[in-house]
Amino acid sequence: MQQKPYNAQDIEKKWQTRWQNEGAWNCSVDAQKKKYYVLEMFPYPSGNIHMGHVRNYCIGDVIARSKRMQGFNVLHPMGWDAFGLPAENAAIKHHVHPAEWTYANIDTMRSQLKRLGYSYDWRRELATCRPEYYRWEQEFFLRLLDKGLVYRKKAPQNWCPSCHTVLANEQVIDGLCWRCDSQVEQKELTQWFLRITAYGEELLADLDLLAGKWPERVLAMQRNWIGKSLGCEVEFSLPSPVDGTTSLKVFTTRPDTLFGVTFLTLAPEHPLVEALIRGKDNEEEIRDFITRIRNMDRLDRQAETLEKEGIATGASVLHPLTGKAIPIWLGNFVLASYGTGAVMGVPYADQRDFDFAKKYALPVIPIIEPKDGLPSEQTCAMTGEGTMINSGEFNGLANEEAKLAITKKLESLGKGKASVQFRLRDWNISRQRYWGAPIPVVYCEHCGVVPEKPEKLPVLLPLDLKVLDDGRSPLPQEESFTSCTCPRCGGQARRETDTMDTFMESSWYFARYTSARESTAAFSAEAMDYWLPVDQYIGGVEHAILHLLYARFFTKALRDLGIYPKKLAEPFSNLLTQGMVLKEGSKMSKSKGNVVNPTEMIDRYGADTVRLFCLFAAPPERDFDWSDAGIEGSSRFLARVWRLFMDSGQRLLPVAACSATAQDATTTLLKDLRRKEHETVKKVRDDLCERFQFNTAIAQIMELVNAMYLAREKMGQEPHEKRIFSSAMATVLTLLSPVTPHLCEELWELMGHKGRLGDEGWPLVDERALEKDLLNIAVQVNGKLRANISVPAGLDQKALEEAALANDSVKRHTAGLGVKKIIVVPGKLVNIVAK
RNA sequence: GCGAGGAUGGCGGAACUGGUAGACGCACUGGAUUUAGGAUCCAGCGGUUCAUCCGUGGGGGUUCAACUCCCCCUCCUCGUACCA
Numbered sequence: 001m002q003q004k005p006y007n008a009q010d011i012e013k014k015w016q017t018r019w020q021n022e023g024a025w026n027c028s029v030d031a032q033k034k035k036y037y038v039l040e041m042f043p044y045p046s047g048n049i050h051m052g053h054v055r056n057y058c059i060g061d062v063i064a065r066s067k068r069m070q071g072f073n074v075l076h077p078m079g080w081d082a083f084g085l086p087a088e089n090a091a092i093k094h095h096v097h098p099a100e101w102t103y104a105n106i107d108t109m110r111s112q113l114k115r116l117g118y119s120y121d122w123r124r125e126l127a128t129c130r131p132e133y134y135r136w137e138q139e140f141f142l143r144l145l146d147k148g149l150v151y152r153k154k155a156p157q158n159w160c161p162s163c164h165t166v167l168a169n170e171q172v173i174d175g176l177c178w179r180c181d182s183q184v185e186q187k188e189l190t191q192w193f194l195r196i197t198a199y200g201e202e203l204l205a206d207l208d209l210l211a212g213k214w215p216e217r218v219l220a221m222q223r224n225w226i227g228k229s230l231g232c233e234v235e236f237s238l239p240s241p242v243d244g245t246t247s248l249k250v251f252t253t254r255p256d257t258l259f260g261v262t263f264l265t266l267a268p269e270h271p272l273v274e275a276l277i278r279g280k281d282n283e284e285e286i287r288d289f290i291t292r293i294r295n296m297d298r299l300d301r302q303a304e305t306l307e308k309e310g311i312a313t314g315a316s317v318l319h320p321l322t323g324k325a326i327p328i329w330l331g332n333f334v335l336a337s338y339g340t341g342a343v344m345g346v347p348y349a350d351q352r353d354f355d356f357a358k359k360y361a362l363p364v365i366p367i368i369e370p371k372d373g374l375p376s377e378q379t380c381a382m383t384g385e386g387t388m389i390n391s392g393e394f395n396g397l398a399n400e401e402a403k404l405a406i407t408k409k410l411e412s413l414g415k416g417k418a419s420v421q422f423r424l425r426d427w428n429i430s431r432q433r434y435w436g437a438p439i440p441v442v443y444c445e446h447c448g449v450v451p452e453k454p455e456k457l458p459v460l461l462p463l464d465l466k467v468l469d470d471g472r473s474p475l476p477q478e479e480s481f482t483s484c485t486c487p488r489c490g491g492q493a494r495r496e497t498d499t500m501d502t503f504m505e506s507s508w509y510f511a512r513y514t515s516a517r518e519s520t521a522a523f524s525a526e527a528m529d530y531w532l533p534v535d536q537y538i539g540g541v542e543h544a545i546l547h548l549l550y551a552r553f554f555t556k557a558l559r560d561l562g563i564y565p566k567k568l569a570e571p572f573s574n575l576l577t578q579g580m581v582l583k584e585g586s587k588m589s590k591s592k593g594n595v596v597n598p599t600e601m602i603d604r605y606g607a608d609t610v611r612l613f614c615l616f617a618a619p620p621e622r623d624f625d626w627s628d629a630g631i632e633g634s635s636r637f638l639a640r641v642w643r644l645f646m647d648s649g650q651r652l653l654p655v656a657a658c659s660a661t662a663q664d665a666t667t668t669l670l671k672d673l674r675r676k677e678h679e680t681v682k683k684v685r686d687d688l689c690e691r692f693q694f695n696t697a698i699a700q701i702m703e704l705v706n707a708m709y710l711a712r713e714k715m716g717q718e719p720h721e722k723r724i725f726s727s728a729m730a731t732v733l734t735l736l737s738p739v740t741p742h743l744c745e746e747l748w749e750l751m752g753h754k755g756r757l758g759d760e761g762w763p764l765v766d767e768r769a770l771e772k773d774l775l776n777i778a779v780q781v782n783g784k785l786r787a788n789i790s791v792p793a794g795l796d797q798k799a800l801e802e803a804a805l806a807n808d809s810v811k812r813h814t815a816g817l818g819v820k821k822i823i824v825v826p827g828k829l830v831n832i833v834a835k
Numbered sequence: 836g837c838g839a840g841g842a843u844g845g846c847g848g849a850a851c852u853g854g855u856a857g858a859c860g861c862a863c864u865g866g867a868u869u870u871a872g873g874a875u876c877c878a879g880c881g882g883u884u885c886a887u888c889c890g891u892g893g894g895g896g897u898u899c900a901a902c903u904c905c906c907c908c909u910c911c912u913c914g915u916a917c918c919a
Contacts, residue, residue, distance in 0.1 A: 216839060220915095343918095710877095780854085825854050
């Protein structure tokens with residue numbers, strides 16, 4: 001065979017073309033085969049792919065290719081999350097239409113992805129901005145509306161002044177817009193909401209189904225975000241009705257502290273405040289307080305450092321169990337949006353209430369005696385467990401028991417009930433943006449809000465509009481869009497001009513891939529039944545709450561609408577959150593000028609080297625620092641594999657991996673090489689297919705290559721020797737092929753094989769090949785390593801002990817000591833306990 | 836504060852159920868080859884007073900044996916927070 005240098009560019013082009021022509025990665029429903037659906041989070045078509053994408057998709061591709069070799073029918077698709085604000089910003093900046101910009105970016109990025117040789121079924125490619133896609137979303141919207149899971153509500157909303165749109169709660173991060181970091185304002189608007197809270201309980205409970213399959217921290221973040229609290233709603237009655245209201249409700253997780261209540265605190269926004277303070281002596285003063293608090297910046301008001309402030313209203317309520325009058329205060333720390341907007345003040349057991357009581361000289365009633373007794377002077381709230389005191393009939397109970405007892409008592413009196421609170425709020429999906437899917441409703445003068453008829457879908461987003469220079473949507477001004485007839489009465493009506501949050505599109509795209517070209521329905525039932533759920537989902541941890549929570553909710557809602565299969569509880573069975581690709585310890589960014597361009601790297605080293613390095617540099621879930629020396633090393637390894645192959649010339653026979661037999665292994669050298677081959681198959685199978693530890697899989701293959709270099713020097717060219725060597729070579733190519741498919745296919749072909757390496761099955765390990773004639777046994781004396789001895793396999797315990805004791809070093813370390821005990825770990829170690 | 840994760844050579848990282856700590860790679864050193872450099876191949880590479888002793892953030896403990904299990908502490912990263 002003639003020596004050829006490794007030319008990655010030519011090889012990669014050749015195989016990518018061949019794969020495409022052969023439709024190598026096309027898949028379809030096959031009830032005879034076990035399916036495996038591997039999915040990477042689809043990209044936003046921002047312009048160019050970056051290293052984060054490359055890493056994400058390399059992980060997915062190795063899994064897809066490995067699973068195929070394992071005999072699974074693999075679905076591995078790719079598409080574009082194509083609606084969104086950056087397209088509009090680009091439109092303003094570069095005077096292009098968002099659609100034009102988006103489709104051009106998709107073309108660029110698709111060709112960049114293709115250069116990496118990912119094994120996608122491109123026939124299933126989708127872009128969420130196409131009417132063929134979003135029309136189904138509009139249909140889901142209507143069906144959810146019909147089911148009462150979509151509703152319209154006027155409320156203060158998160159408003160980003162720079163993006164000219166509202167934001168969902170999940171999209172406000174530290175009071176700033178998740179996308180542009182602008183300070184988010186509150187604005188009263190009528191908006192469309194998805195009733196995600198109806199699924200709060202299930203979204204929380206089903207996280208248990210994902211335990212061990214999703215990263216613990218993602219589960220924790222979701223639990224946290226849903227924020228379920230068990231407690232009690234307590235009703236404090238007013239001495240006389242105020243504006244027709246007879247009582248004030250508070251939510252507490254500590255009903256056991258009810259007898260310690262010495263005041264009630266209301267949010268300044270509480271609906272009853274106005275009536276409560278009317279006519280009070282210091283009404284003006286109270287009003288000033290309320291105005292001041294309400295006008296405070298939202299961020300400042302929520303700041304940890306904000307001092308607790310309050311004012312007495314002069315009004316009071318009656319304690320539900322003692323009947324004592326309890327003064328009502330207003331407090332700047334009470335949130336109108338959580339619970340009932342009112343809290344009971346228990347300074348003894350709550351630090352916040354304690355501080356508040358100290359500041360305003362309010363009384364403290366001890367109600368739980370800790371194990372070590374009451375402190376002579378209380379300097380902070382007592383939050384620990386103990387025995388009830390000063391609590392009437394509940395005295396003497398453990399406070400944990402009292403929680404239930406007091407709740408029951410309140411229930412029997414009709415003054416309270418067990419209650420659950422969630423932090424989760426409904427999902428505002430209205431966006432005052434142009435580049436999104438239109439919300440399919442109209443406003444009719446006679447009929448009011450009317451849903452569009454399903455047969456009229458899609459409500460097309462007009463593409464002949466220009467985004468306004470200040471970034472606002474052109475839709476409200478566009479007569480041809482807004483003007484329409486009412487689906488109900490046929491009269492003049494106006495179309496909704498808000499579009500849907502783009503997180504709607506990403507909440508169901510994974511299901512659309514199962515039948516992406518279906519035009520008569522959103523999904524083909526057969527395909528969906530077969531492929532869903534996604535077996536392995538891969539993406540960045542930044543989506544831990546937003547996207548993953550929405551997609552989980554959507555899945556449950558669509559299941560309940562009968563759209564998804566009944567049995568589908570969760571969309572993503574397993575989740576891998578990959579780490580970031582850093583440069584010099586920090587995130588790559590244009591402003592820092594530390595961006596490593598994947599295309600440049602492919603030009604210089606080839607896609608296989610880039611793929612190899614991305615997977616070898618670190619375990620997938622960890623961040624890794626891009627290193628120029630590191631990728632050189634990966635490049636060197638592939639050149640080394642190439643050279644090993646090329647320099648082996650006549651030794652190479654067109655054999656399969658693990659094809660050499662035990663009879664071929666006539667010498668220790670050959671046996672050792674064959675053992676190494678089979679050890680490698682075993683380890684790599686585990687690391688690639690089960691543990692997703694690609695770095696150690698690659699390390700193991702490197703070991704085999706190193707062993708082949710050494711063995712080759714000492715090997716002859718007898719037929720059985722050729723078979724041993726060629727088998728090992730075939731194994732290297734087979735195991736490495738999910739990582740560096742182009743190189744491996746090329747060498748496979750040069751080896752003389754007719755079929756594609758990608759169609760080979762996973763090599764079978766011969767367990768007997770793993771056995772050794774001589775075992776290397778570590779000998780310890782009192783737990784410290786003192787010798788390594790080589791013994792024949794199959795030695796019994798006694799003989800092994802004798803061999804260990806006979807060792808010089810061991811003799812030295814046991815000299816003068818009595819051997820108390822000998823522990824033998826078969827095949828590994830002998831520990832001699834001597835005193 | 837609460838929740839999750841982490842700390843191992845000069846560096847990235849191995850060690851899966853407790854059983855030879857540092858696989859593999861990078862960097863470095865030496866040798867071979869070469870006019871030279873590069874590339875390549877081979878070897879070395881935690882520290883040390885080198886047949887010793889010390890070493891997996893620190894301190895205790897369990898065990899014949901601990902990176903691994905238990906208790907306490909420090910630091911780092913991420914998330915979250917007047918949530919009643």
